[in-house]
Amino acid sequence: NREIESTTVIMLFMLGKTVCCIAGRSMALPSLKWSSAMDMGMSACRLFVVCSVGDRVSERWSAKTSNYSCVGRFKSSSTRRDAAYGARSNAVSDRRTLPEKLVHLAPTTLQPYLRLMRADKPIGTWLLMWPGAWSISLASQAGCLPDLKLLALFGAGAFLMRGAGCTINDMWDRNIDSKVERTKYRPLAADQLSMFDALVFTGGQLGLSTLILLQLNWYSIVLGASSVILVTLYPAMKRITYWPQLTLGLTINWGALLGWAAVHGACDWSVVLPLYAASLCWTLIYDTIYAHQDKVDDAVIGMKSTALKFGPRTKRFLSLFSTGMVSNLALCGLASGQCWPYYAAVVATGAHLANQIYTLKLNDPADCARKFVSNRQIGFIMFLGILSSSLVR
Known part of the structure; x- marks a missing residue:
């Protein structure tokens, strides 16, 4: 039936x-x-x-x-x-940030290049610029604002060098990015640009960065040019060590050395080394958080990161790096003769880091992205503290 x-x-x-x-x-x-x-x-x-x-x-x-x-x-x-x-x-259009909207409004032929240099995601430029801005401000005379021309040059240089670094990184990772959910639509991974296009674009960005560097004194020119080696090495580190974030920290915080040299023509190592170390610890914090977004894909394709190295112990290591950052910022303040607004900013920075780590959801990529972007606030807090300290000294 x-x-x-x-x-x-x-x-x-x-x-x-x-x-x-x-x-x-x-x-x-x-x-x-x-x-x-x-x-x-x-x-x-x-x-x-x-x-x-x-x-x-x-x-x-x-x-x-x-x-x-x-x-x-x-x-x-x-x-x-x-x-x-x-x-x-x-709905997606409503959620776009201002930089994303500006890139979207650019001519169609330019959009892949702007996305290749991450013009739609300026957080990397901020993170690259802040250590240099701190260093310039620390080097300024008591009671004076930092040199605005130098800050503008460092800002433009940060934008271009961050773009060049991202382009070089994507050239290295072209075949890998296509296998990772978050990166598979990048211009090179999606075949919107060729390797030759990226190579020419990299040359243009490095050329403009060189013109900016030539505006500084000779000591700064030599010091700045030496960072290019680290820029090109970083993508390779992801293939051979679980500490690529350390290489990134050494690279992206070069401005902590360069800023003081641009003002005085030489480095005061008692000031810039603690500042450089603090910035390095900071990078280990935010880029480990950033790497947790891709840890599943990275484990499958064989890429290495501190996120995979630390695993469930990540928060312990982030706490250790936070202690290192705050301690070195305090040493830098003592060496440069800062006063109470500077140390208030250091305390606020420590509180911000503690909140990040305490509320961090390691298995939630969206939360990791939010925590990563929030580090821009730390840069501003310290910059404001240094300015205030300089004015009241």
Whole structure:
């Protein structure tokens, strides 16, 4: 009986589908497109099956045909999909940051280059610029603001060198990025740009960075040029050591040395070394958090990071690095003769780091991304503390 019932249902279903689709197209609403007629036909077909063999069997068919519209709904499935896609696109557009909107408004041919240098994600530029800005401010005379021209040059240099570093990194990781969910749409991984395009673009960014560097004294020029070696080595470190974040820290915080040299023509190592060490600890904190976003994919494809090295012990190591950062900032303040606003900023920095670590969700990529971006606030806190200390000394 079940076999006869199933056969009957199938025959009735196919017959009802054919008849109702033709009726929906040629008789009922001739102005409708075929997809709308199909919707009407399938709705009528379900009623046809219910009338013929009862509700129990039709429930199974209704489950299989639930993607079709009900009686009285004439909007085609393709139209509904377009509407849903449009709603999602509008939601994504509403969530774009200002830099992302500006990149989106740029000429289409320029957009891949802007995304290659991460112009739509300026957090890296801020993290590169802050140690240099701290160093310039610490080197300023008591009661004076830092040299605004130097700050502007360092800001432009940070933007270009961060872009060059990201481009070099993506050239190294082109075949790897395509296998990682978060990075598979980067311009090189998605074949929007060729390796030759990226190479020429890198040369242009390094050329402009060199022009900025040439505005400084000779000591600073030599010191700044020596950092290029570290910039090119960082992507390779992810393949051979679980401490690529250490190499990144040595690279991205070069401005802590360069800023003081740009003001005085030489480094006061009693000041800049603790500042450099504090900045290095800071990078180990925020980039370990950043690496936790990709730890699953990295483990599969064989990339190494401190996130994989530390694993569930990550918060302990982050606490250790936070202690190192705060301690070295205090030593830097003592060596440079800072006063209470500086130390208040150091305490605020420690509190910010403690809150980051305490509330960090290591297995939540979105939370890791938020914590990473929040480190921009630490840069501003310390910069404001140094400025205030300089003015009241």
